[in-house]
Amino acid sequence: MNKPNPNIVVPVDLTNPGQFFACCGLLELADRLWPGAEGWFTQTQFCIGTADPGKVLDELLQKIFSCPLKSTFSTADCVRLQALVKRESVLRPFGKVLPKSERTERKRLGSLRTASGFTLGYPFNIRVDWWLDDTWGGGELKTWAGKQKVAEIAKEIKHSLKPEVAADLFAFETVIRRQSDGAPMAPLSFDSGRAGTAQDIGYSPDKIGQALTAHVWTEFLCLIGLQRFAIEPVADRLFSLSMWSVPLPVVCAAAAAKGKIPSVVTALAKFRLAARDTGNRYKAFTDNVSLIWRLP
Numbered sequence: 001m002n003k004p005n006p007n008i009v010v011p012v013d014l015t016n017p018g019q020f021f022a023c024c025g026l027l028e029l030a031d032r033l034w035p036g037a038e039g040w041f042t043q044t045q046f047c048i049g050t051a052d053p054g055k056v057l058d059e060l061l062q063k064i065f066s067c068p069l070k071s072t073f074s075t076a077d078c079v080r081l082q083a084l085v086k087r088e089s090v091l092r093p094f095g096k097v098l099p100k101s102e103r104t105e106r107k108r109l110g111s112l113r114t115a116s117g118f119t120l121g122y123p124f125n126i127r128v129d130w131w132l133d134d135t136w137g138g139g140e141l142k143t144w145a146g147k148q149k150v151a152e153i154a155k156e157i158k159h160s161l162k163p164e165v166a167a168d169l170f171a172f173e174t175v176i177r178r179q180s181d182g183a184p185m186a187p188l189s190f191d192s193g194r195a196g197t198a199q200d201i202g203y204s205p206d207k208i209g210q211a212l213t214a215h216v217w218t219e220f221l222c223l224i225g226l227q228r229f230a231i232e233p234v235a236d237r238l239f240s241l242s243m244w245s246v247p248l249p250v251v252c253a254a255a256a257a258k259g260k261i262p263s264v265v266t267a268l269a270k271f272r273l274a275a276r277d278t279g280n281r282y283k284a285f286t287d288n289v290s291l292i293w294r295l296p
């Protein structure tokens with residue numbers, strides 16, 4: 001089968017599962033911007049071909065950066081939650097509490113806000129909430145703790161993206177900062193090439209005023225890619241993924257990544273989800289423990 005000449009080529013380290021899923025996210029968004037886009041892997045690159053060979057990565061990245069990101073937690077629920085929290089704070093100094101029904105409502109809305117996904121608006125119009133899908137156990141790939149608000153984290157990561165780094169997309173790194181106060185934030189730890197906690201690197205960076213950097217395009221695009229490409233574990237925290245080297249549209253590519261189209265699979269890899277704290281609340285993708293190529 002003759003491959004078309006790709007009009008988008010991204011260097012990729014396929015020992016890093018975060019970069020693999022980030023490529024999948026890039027294909028997802030390319031297809032939504034340019035319907036019919038196809039993607040495939042070489043041993044060192046991810047390639048995308050579109051019907052119009054004039055389409056370029058810079059345009060795609062600019063669209064991703066500028067499109068709106070909105071939590072799926074509704075405005076009405078947000079207003080109600082804020083009202084309940086405010087009433088609770090007013091009552092507290094007087095030793096009073098909310099009525100039981102309102103305490104229950106506040107707890108429900110708080111949990112809903114924490115678990116909520118988000119949408120990327122025009123021109124992508126995609127909903128991202130794969131960790132809530134119980135039909136296949138989507139939460140198995142979740143790396144964040146139960147009380148972290150992933151939609152808000154995603155918004156801060158997106159704000160840190162730079163669309164001018166197409167030449168080496170996954171190598172670009174910067175500090176993720178909260179827009180409200182500029183405080184540094186930790187990424188979601190999809191990028192296995194990053195040491196992200198005090199336990200990982202042997203000291204606490206914040207104690208010496210050091211903010212850790214993150215490969216933000218890897219983190220953000222991986223989060224998007226897992227919406228369609230997320231896989232089930234083959235054993236306790238062990239995941240197996242498949243790579244393909246023939247051009248595939250996004251629907252077929254997702255099936256190939258899950259090993260459902262053996263004839264197009266040209267590489268197999270496995271990685272683990274490792275705990276990042278003693279309480280097993282925070283997790284991280286590790287490097288692929290095996291990467292077997294079938295290519296000549």
